[in-house]
Amino acid sequence: MTVEALTEYGFEAICMPDPDREITGVYIGDLLSWVMGRAKSGDAWLTIMSNINIVAVASLADTSCIILAEGVTLESDVIKTAEAKDINVFSFSGSCYDAAVLLSGLL
Amino acid sequence: MSEELKFHFIVDGDDFTSAGKASVQVKKNLRQLGLSPETIRRVSIAMYEGEINMVIHAGGGVADVTVTEDYIEILLSDKGPGIKDIDQAMQEGFSTASDNIRSLGFGAGMGLPNMKRYTDYMDIKSTVGVGTDITMRVNI
Numbered sequence: 001m002t003v004e005a006l007t008e009y010g011f012e013a014i015c016m017p018d019p020d021r022e023i024t025g026v027y028i029g030d031l032l033s034w035v036m037g038r039a040k041s042g043d044a045w046l047t048i049m050s051n052i053n054i055v056a057v058a059s060l061a062d063t064s065c066i067i068l069a070e071g072v073t074l075e076s077d078v079i080k081t082a083e084a085k086d087i088n089v090f091s092f093s094g095s096c097y098d099a100a101v102l103l104s105g106l107l
Numbered sequence: 108m109s110e111e112l113k114f115h116f117i118v119d120g121d122d123f124t125s126a127g128k129a130s131v132q133v134k135k136n137l138r139q140l141g142l143s144p145e146t147i148r149r150v151s152i153a154m155y156e157g158e159i160n161m162v163i164h165a166g167g168g169v170a171d172v173t174v175t176e177d178y179i180e181i182l183l184s185d186k187g188p189g190i191k192d193i194d195q196a197m198q199e200g201f202s203t204a205s206d207n208i209r210s211l212g213f214g215a216g217m218g219l220p221n222m223k224r225y226t227d228y229m230d231i232k233s234t235v236g237v238g239t240d241i242t243m244r245v246n247i
């Protein structure tokens with residue numbers, strides 16, 4: 001499915017500069033080196049981390065989007081950076097587990 | 108590509124919010140050169156881990172990237188405290204990072220292992236009290 005389709009399932013777009021990007025898998029984690037070491041290109045990255053460094057990590061690991069679970073949001077300067085770096089970011093009110101279960105039925 | 112291409116970066120030691128700038132720029136440059144996405148991903152992640160290490164552990168440093176016909180080479184050089192036991196530092200999970208750094212999601216002790224994992228060649232030369240030089244190569 002594309003990143004844009006997430007909005008139909010309770011994922012709220014914080015910024016979506018690349019809506020046509022295909023989601024090919026899921027990775028869950030908050031430790032940035034684990035994400036860079038284990039996430040695959042195209043994965044949706046589920047996390048509760050919201051500091052500016054997640055943008056660079058998502059860009060370098062080439063994930064299809066960041067999904068912030070537990071209703072976590074971003075500060076406006078982080079949103080601006082994500083937008084500029086072409087990184088899709090969503091907020092989800094449930095847990096990482098809830099989001100993963102939902103995505104598992106969609107992918 | 109008959110000639111070597113070189114990029115030089117100064118990695119600022121006290122700016123956490125812009126850490127990773129050099130790696131993100133290298134990713135851009137390699138994209139323009141038309142290298143494969145997988146090669147770009149390996150190079151830029153390995154370089155990012157090294158760049159972050161220079162910021163967290165060494166107060167900054169310099170990065171030099173060379174692109175040849177056969178490989179991409181990354182040289183990272185700092186005048187930080189050095190690494191006492193390289194074998195120990197290479198182990199997954201070993202980290203001397205502070206709680207403050209960990210709260211940002213760094214300090215998992217996976218940086219050096221990731222650098223090794225994503226490159227075809229890696230060499231660490233480090234002297235306590237003098238600094239650390241790391242060479243990495245990714246074959247094209």
Ligand SMILES: Nc1ncnc2c1ncn2[C@@H]1O[C@H](COP(=O)(O)OP(=O)(O)O)[C@@H](O)[C@H]1O
Nearest residue numbers: 160164165189196202203214215216217218219
């Ligand atoms: N450039 C460096 N200068 C000094 N020490 C370093 C440097 N890079 C790595 N280290 C040491 O090696 C350890 C392991 O590095 P790494 O695997 O990247 O894990 P982390 O950065 O998460 O601590 C660090 O905690 C630190 O003690």
Ligand SMILES: [Mg+2]
Nearest residue numbers: 156160218219
């Ligand atoms: Mg590290």
